[in-house]
Amino acid sequence: MTAWNGSDLKQIGTAEELDLQSERANGTLRAPVTMWVVRAGDHLYVRSVKGADGPWYRGAQTRQQGCIEAGGVRRDVAFHEAEPSEYASVDAAYRDKYGRYTGIVDHVLTDKARASTLRLEPS
Known part of the structure; x- marks a missing residue:
């Protein structure tokens, strides 16, 4: 497991939102x-409000890698x-x-959402 460097961890962790791109089977x-x-x-963690049924979550399961961008940092993960x-x-x-x-935050605190918790690790 590769650790985050302190700067990236802080920048991404304090960003309001993150853009996530999962990798398809063909690598795109x-x-x-x-x-x-x-x-x-x-x-760093993300969750699917729809749990394992969420389209982005299912996509992330294909190769279990992708790219994120948040707080001015773009990283393969x-x-x-x-x-x-x-x-x-x-x-x-x-x-x-x-x-x-x-009320909105409650949607990521359900058992269904918890079961889709992904830890993001730099790759």
Whole structure:
């Protein structure tokens, strides 16, 4: 596992939104999808509101790699399914960062969304 450098971790982790492009089976990138991103410890995470049924999430499962852009940083990444032990800290990060969006943030805190938590790792 490759670690984020401090600058990229901070820039991406504090960005309001992230653009994610997953890689197709043929190696080309899909169109970017804009979503929320959170930092928990030294890791970055995204979730699908629709859980495993979300189109972007299903696409990310094809090769489990792609590209992200946020906070002025563009990086190739690998998508790793988060362990259930990581969910509580990711939940807290979503509440802290996006809690001002009352009612909306609740959609990323459901069991369905939790099960789609992906840890982004630089590649």
